[in-house]
Amino acid sequence: DQQVKQNSPSLSVQEGRISILNCDYTNSMFDYFLWYKKYPAEGPTFLISISSIKDKNEDGRFTVFLNKSAKHLSLHIVPSQPGDSAVYFCAASFPGAQKLVFGQGTRLTINP
Amino acid sequence: SQTIHQWPATLVQPVGSPLSLECTVEGTSNPNLYWYRQAAGRGLQLLFYSVGIGQISSEVPQNLSASRPQDRQFILSSKKLLLSDSGFYLCAWSPGPETQYFGPGTRLLVL
Numbered sequence: 001d002q003q004v005k006q007n008s009p010s011l012s013v014q015e016g017r018i019s020i021l022n023c024d025y026t027n028s029m030f031d032y033f034l035w036y037k038k039y040p041a042e043g044p045t046f047l048i049s050i051s052s053i054k055d056k057n058e059d060g061r062f063t064v065f066l067n068k069s070a071k072h073l074s075l076h077i078v079p080s081q082p083g084d085s086a087v088y089f090c091a092a093s094f095p096g097a098q099k100l101v102f103g104q105g106t107r108l109t110i111n112p
Numbered sequence: 113s114q115t116i117h118q119w120p121a122t123l124v125q126p127v128g129s130p131l132s133l134e135c136t137v138e139g140t141s142n143p144n145l146y147w148y149r150q151a152a153g154r155g156l157q158l159l160f161y162s163v164g165i166g167q168i169s170s171e172v173p174q175n176l177s178a179s180r181p182q183d184r185q186f187i188l189s190s191k192k193l194l195l196s197d198s199g200f201y202l203c204a205w206s207p208g209p210e211t212q213y214f215g216p217g218t219r220l221l222v223l
Binding site: 041 | 215
């Protein structure tokens, strides 16, 4: 049972435009959500997170939006840069849980 | 600052051979520790996690095992590797139940 889903395995965006990566979840008990970025043959790096008490969190070019009623979160990157080309994972956690549940990842390609 | 180390970076092993991957964390104490595997073209699969020395939780039944002999050391082992064990193995640490920080990973190829 995939509790966190990233339904788009890949996304291609032109440099300078906005990249929107989507993530859906099924368990309404999740209370904390994270986005990670991963380059090939490297470990994922933490990008941005959001608590379920908020609906938006912004950090520079990265903004995460949370829609609890739709059980949906999205990561917006604007403007997109070539260095943003990577695989992006969303993850979620339960209150007090010691582990994260990851989505399958979306490969973002920024075209010049 | 905290750093996490994994070795080796790359490993090629024959089927049926043993495995030992090591992960160490510096600059923190009593971290939560995690082992993940990313198979080719797949997402991150949590294999084991540990909230303290000697405390191991297994997420997926398989021929792998994990041990935490010291506070900041986490070891992934196998007595006999299978072809399906090939993948990219990631260790991560966390100060608590939320954000995790990943190591550089070990690429394992079982032939």
